[in-house]
Amino acid sequence: MADRMTLDRLRTGTKARIVDVQGDDAIATRILEMGMTEGEPIEMVGHAPLGDPIEYSVRGYRLSLRKAEARRVIVEPSDAEPSRGR
């Protein structure tokens, strides 16, 4: 099992599985509503020219998160390519 880390540290082109979204405020709610729930695969696509925000691929669509927001998401990097669970 790979080590857990925050989503903002995921490198370009790598994939991970979501473990948890921290907090109970509006931002946490919004992140969850956008489909970032426990066990869901996510891929880091790239970042904006100044390094922030970051583009992810989740549930078959593209999502941009600021670093501060991505830091609330705990993920478990997957070494092998995860199967898109649907």
Place this chain on the structure above:
Amino acid sequence: MEPTPAPRALTVVLIGNPNTGKSTVFNGLSGLQSRVGNYPGVTVEKKIGRVRWDGRDVALVDLPGTYSLSPRTLDEMVAVDVLLGHQADVAAPDAVIVIVDASNLERNLYLFSQILDLGMPVVLVLNMIDVARHKGITIDARELERRIGAPVVATEGHRRVGLDGLERGVFRAMAERGGVRPDVFPEAFRLEVVALEDAWRASGGSPPERYLLERMLLDVGGQIERRFASTASFELGAWLASARSRLRESGIRIPAVEAKARYAWIRRILDGAVSHPETAARTLTDRIDHVVTHRFAGLLIFCLLMFVVFQSIYQWSEPLMGGIEGIQEWAGGAVADRLEPGPLRSLLVDGVIAGVGGVLVFLPQIALLFFFIAVFEDCGYMARAAFLMDKLMSRIGLSGKSFVPLMSSFACAIPGIMATRVIENRRDRMVTLLVAPLMSCSARLPVHLLLIGAFVPKRTYAGGLLTLDGIVLFLMMAVGAIVAVPVALLLKKTWFRGETPAFVMELPSYKWPSYRIVLGRVADRSRAFVARAGTLIFATTVLVWAAGYFPADRSRLDDVVRQIERLDAAPSDANRSARAALSRERADLAGRAIATSFLGWAGRAIEPIVRPVGWDWRIGIGVVASFPAREVIIATLGTVYSLGGEPEGEAESDVNSEGGPSGLIDALRTARWPDGRPVFGLPVALSLMVFFALCAQCASTLMVIGRETNGWHWPAFTFAYMTALAYAGAFLAFRFGTAMGW
């Protein structure tokens, strides 16, 4: 015999995620029969279309695009209130149409599952079904219908395909009284909702709808908890907190439980009814994004696109605006030919026609900006622009979405302020809207050019590469944007402080923009401007005209104008000198007339206030008179300094190479205080330019702010803070210039 009563009108609500083509469906259904207004007390646009379905009047209510129904703010609360029939100015809905992007069902069904929980007749619209098909996604609509217990309709909104199925779907949903609540939440959570209901009854009150009770438990500190906290006759906040900790102990975490439960339900619904291609091919969107959000190429493309947008509102709109001004002049001339000089003619020419022209002249810029915004939004680029600019804008407390409205305001603040509607977060939107008028718009340019041409010495530096007048012009254009940074930060720290809004933003798939959407948007915004701000702008122009016309005695002036016109009707060399003498007299009389008008009184009244910034009462008149629009000061100064009585007078048409009217430049240079000192010098010119760079002398901007914020206190605030800044800036510029001995 009693006539059979007409069937009651129906209310049908449209709701959906952003980027689902919801407005195309709405426009396709209602055509141009829609009315746009505001919900009271909030900044949410209220869009209602009227249609006739099966002989019944139907009001289609288009709610703003949203990802979920978990209201955090008053603005987000509107959607919930409309759906539950709590919104006083909208009838309780008979059915809900949920529009989803068929190629992105999973996330889109999240909102749908919340709507199902409201327990009302629902129709699910699979829009952009062609895009889904193209991506190799197959959807068994009949199976989906069976599983969710509500009619499912597939549409291609941009081609108006399948829209007729909506009407049948709504009637079917109402007849079947469908909308079975799927009960997605775990047992323990449901029991807490029942317990809350019981606690409510036990305290002697009648509990609100179950959806609202669920939301109170789920949204910590959300809008619904806040609304009921004061009216509930028990300690609601404490009750909710203990219920949440009870749930946490049984392994149910708030707020994660909702997303977990709903997405699990969505998987169950979709499993077997929808199939995706085995391997997701590298899509066109991926390939475009690789370039468009690239570190260098992406920024280059962005700058290029913004340059085109800016050029278009700044320059391409000019021939159109010139055309409108030409028509205005022609109409004024036509009236002048038919009417004797006097109050009626002046009212028509300088009040009514100038007022209508003053409204219409903004249309080319509004249309052009919204053309580009609509294209960018519809093809999916707008989200990328916000993505690229976010870091930069977050330094002043805003988000990437504020960039385009602010940049557009460099051409004109009116379309810029209207464009702030792309910012969903109310605080960000308000701050953007309040600093937008500080950006140096094109109306400031003539004022700067006139004063620089008259008073800034011709000097060159660095071997002719830099000129002093160029540097001054650049500084005057930049001062507003520079001042906007601390103003935005301050606003963010005072009135609009609060938790940083989530910048969780979907980057939609690219698609070819639909001409229907783009043109519809342009027409929609142009109409909204004329209908909602136009009348007020017109009224202001007429009022300021009246203030400059009355109560001066103009009988001698009218007489002189009549004589000039008689001479002009039969021009000859003999009466040329008589004509010149009359022309001089007319200018003199017009100057005296405005000095004895209400405006003149106002100018004198504010003289003690404007003295410290180096102005005399005549400049005071010019500043007061330019309240409708900054550039008016040039014509007003022309009149006050007795250059020409009529707006179409010589002073304006005689523009010299420096960009200003040469007659006016001479008049300004020779203007004297009573003690013989010149009124104008470089310090006064600088103080006037800084004032116009920072002031809010643009009635149209204030009217548009009033309309967009749905009230009068924000325009009043804008006027107050910008005038204070402008005055302080003018004072500093004047004192600095004087101290430097310029």
